[in-house]
Amino acid sequence: MWSDFFTVSVFVATLASGIRLATPFLLAALGEAVGQRSGVLNLGVEGVMLIGAFAAYFTKLKTESTVLAVLVALGVGAVMGLIYAFVTVIMQAAQGISGIGIYLFGLGFTDLLFQKQVGTPQPIPKLAKVEIPLLSDIPWIGEIFFQHNLLVYLAFLLVPVAWFMINKTTFGLNIRAVGETPEAADTLGVSVNLTRTFTIVIGNTMAGLAGAALALEVGIFQQNLTAGQGFIAIALVYFGAWRPVGVMSGALLFGIVSATVLTLKTLGIVEGAASSLLAMAPAILTIVVLVVVSRRIAAPAALTRPFDRAAS
Numbered sequence: 001m002w003s004d005f006f007t008v009s010v011f012v013a014t015l016a017s018g019i020r021l022a023t024p025f026l027l028a029a030l031g032e033a034v035g036q037r038s039g040v041l042n043l044g045v046e047g048v049m050l051i052g053a054f055a056a057y058f059t060k061l062k063t064e065s066t067v068l069a070v071l072v073a074l075g076v077g078a079v080m081g082l083i084y085a086f087v088t089v090i091m092q093a094a095q096g097i098s099g100i101g102i103y104l105f106g107l108g109f110t111d112l113l114f115q116k117q118v119g120t121p122q123p124i125p126k127l128a129k130v131e132i133p134l135l136s137d138i139p140w141i142g143e144i145f146f147q148h149n150l151l152v153y154l155a156f157l158l159v160p161v162a163w164f165m166i167n168k169t170t171f172g173l174n175i176r177a178v179g180e181t182p183e184a185a186d187t188l189g190v191s192v193n194l195t196r197t198f199t200i201v202i203g204n205t206m207a208g209l210a211g212a213a214l215a216l217e218v219g220i221f222q223q224n225l226t227a228g229q230g231f232i233a234i235a236l237v238y239f240g241a242w243r244p245v246g247v248m249s250g251a252l253l254f255g256i257v258s259a260t261v262l263t264l265k266t267l268g269i270v271e272g273a274a275s276s277l278l279a280m281a282p283a284i285l286t287i288v289v290l291v292v293v294s295r296r297i298a299a300p301a302a303l304t305r306p307f308d309r310a311a312s
Helices: 010-038 044-064 066-090 095-117 141-145 152-166 171-179 182-187 192-218 229-239 244-266 270-276 281-294
Strands: none
Touching: 010 044, 010 141, 010 171, 010 192, 010 229, 010 244, 044 066, 044 095, 044 192, 044 229, 066 192, 095 182, 141 192, 152 171, 152 192, 152 244, 171 182, 171 192, 182 192, 192 229, 229 244, 229 281, 244 270, 244 281
């Protein structure tokens, strides 16, 4: 049966699936990278993804509008960002505990809403593929890269946008400054709290979009739909050394690993207990990445450190 796996058609389909599976990771991790560059760690990404996923799913279920579903997911992500910014930036609560609180809220709140508003899983139409003219017709390459839905293309287009914003704009310079030496940035007239608030809202909005991408891709919602993807997204920020291109590389790696696991299970190559163990591969890879990368790459100096202007 291994011979079925080592074929061109399966290889191409696995890579294409890996890119689609990487999309929620990439969207959430890009937003988290922006937030962490300003010195804010958000462990609530998973919870915001769940809220965004339910918002998109429920909106699509009731209105049949994909555009409205995405906009609602973006909106609830932004609202969660404002809440998290108030708690961590204004009230200066511990970022780790606050993030876990957001996660637990998202997990419980979406489960409650699903039970009360939906009840039993009801499928919604999945996002349609948009084939890029000419490029999608290229053998193998076209199927891998140019036959995806719009949110997949958007996720990868946001990589250069995020890179440009962080490295080539005044706002990006402010982000890096408050993430490294907020006291010095403050003396130069940069509003540390405002900058961090903006990055938190950006990060949570991206997490909401990531949830929408997941729900609209699978066409269903269920309890704990994200299944740890938000925490993996946080790990990808470390994997990518807080750089958009590095984050994209990590997201692709995790997406392809997940797609390979699904392919092996679908072909019946791995079954039973071995199948359950293989499903743990992305989580194991997350742990290995954190152990290896955390020893080699320094995080932003002010990460998780609240800024108190009166004390500086």
